[in-house]
Amino acid sequence: MNVIEKLEVLADAAKYDVACTSSGVQRSGKKGQLGAAHQAGCCHSFTPDGRCVTLLKVLMTNACVYDCAYCVNRASNATVPRTAFTPRELADLTIGFYRRNYIEGLFLSSGVAGCPDRTTELMVQALRILREEYGFRGYIHTKTIPGTSLELIDELGRLSDRLSVNLELPSKQSLGLLAPNKSRHSILTPMRHIFESVAEDKESRALSQRRTTVYREKRMARKTRAFAPAGQSTQMIIGATPESDYQILNLSAALYTQLSLKRVFFSAYLPVVADPLLPATDAVQLNREHRLYQADWLLRYYGFNVSEIIDEENPFLAPDVDPKANWALNHLDFFPVEVNTAPLEALLRVPGIGVRGARLILRARRQSTLGEAELRRLGIAYKRARYFITMNGAYGGSGIDFSRDALHARLSAPIEGGRHGRRADRAMQGQMGLFEAVDAPPVLPETSPANRAALDVAFEAQRRALAQGALARAMADGAGGERRTALDAEAPRTRDGAPLRENAPHDNDAREPLLSVA
Secondary structure, eight states, rough: OHHHHHHHHHHHHHHGGOOOOOOTTHHHHHHHHBOOOTTTOOEEEEEEOOOOEEEEEEEOOOOOSOOOOTOOTTTOOOOOOOOOOOHHHHHHHHHHHHHTOOOEEEEEEOOOOOOOHHHHHHHHHHHHHHIIIIISEEEEEEOOOOOOOHHHHHHHHHOOSSSEOOOOOSSSSHHHOOOOTTTHHHHHHHHHHHHHHHHHHHHHHHTTSSSSTTTGGOOTTOOOSSTTOOOEEEEESSSOOOOOHHHHHHHHHHHHHHHOSSSEEEEEEOOOSSOTTTTSOOOHHHHHHHHHHHHHHOOOOOOOOHHHHOOOOSSOOOSSSSSHHHHHHTGGGGEETTTTTOOOHHHHTSOOOOHHHHHHHHHTTTTTTHHHHHHHHHOOOOOOOOGGGGEEEETTTSSSSSSSSHHHHHHHHHOOTTTTTTTTTTTTTTTOOTOOOOOOOOOOOOOOOOHHHHHHHHHHHHHHHHHHHHHHHHHGGGGGGGOOOHHHHSBBBOOOOOOOTTOOOOOHHHHHHHHOOO
């Protein structure tokens, strides 16, 4: 295979890996080097602040000695063509894409060709060419293979911005059933090592910045690359095994607190290979994946803990309302919240008010009392928030029964308008579909007499303004020569300033032709 054919195979094989964001690195470009990790730059990821990050997401190789039941690259799958990049091919491909502004960075994963160490060595060689030979400073996220030696993980960490080890499945039992070549020990060992290495690197760098000689022997060279400055993340498959959302969220919370993970990614099980150990269904649990991400956001940014979101008696998240709204419905005694006096922690519990919105409310209410109009201007989702707030004592959801059933019906109903609302499928007048063929020019509606009269008035006012400006310029120029009359000022002129006579050829038509026929 040539490089393009390899790219088609290995990029397609990598699409089941969940890409990560590059928000953890703020590294700008430097003279003589290539790339910047925080500039917007063929996979799209989004940072928490909304920036779009474009990454080249590929595998080093799709050959694999492991036989994970859920993986399209499993060793027993004979329908997949196998190939691999050389380190030079991958580095050249990445640089070529970056120079064309297709990508901002690289997301690199791999199957296990031979053994984990051999595969990781090839990945290290490719990244070293990028970093040291090409001076590439763009974002790199590398998937670490379970079972890789700690020395090679150290090398990967110095060359990558973020490392990740896939947890694969939520429980030890499920991992042993569907991925018998992997073990929880082989996965958690590199995760702990990455956690310790990141912490040690941060401590060493903090010591090196102190103006003291006590820790002189521990100081590192100024140009030494930081170890995985964007931290580590992981990914687990949802729906292939019977674990509940309660188990999954408790596991995520433990990973955040004990190993300081930056992100836990959830991937709804997608049936890509047939196996008797896998669930016999074609339904992809995308809504469940979405609810888990919402709950994960509450854990990370909103100050919730798992016991507030879900419990053993109800181990699955509600499918019809988001976890934050579900908490609000179960704690109506907490509401309504007065937006003009409530602390940040209380505002974050209100459905429809996010972290940014809550901080904007705190800032805006120092200047004036907030009402509906002010909240809408701040970007608050007022249609959802109004049932749970008061504004200077006035309840936002007046006329609505303040009961769980009534509010649940309101919150679970489709939102009017928007891409997913009740008006989402209504075509706008004159709006063409994305793939609609253009057989004839679009027929525009005729302008009404009232609008035509208004346009005539606007055009006349514009003409008079231009004429007055021309007259003012003529009066200013009159001191040095003959003054132009108002009639001349209002008349259209040629490029040399002479009045354009009736039936005279236009300025452009009066030019000599570029080519003359003798």
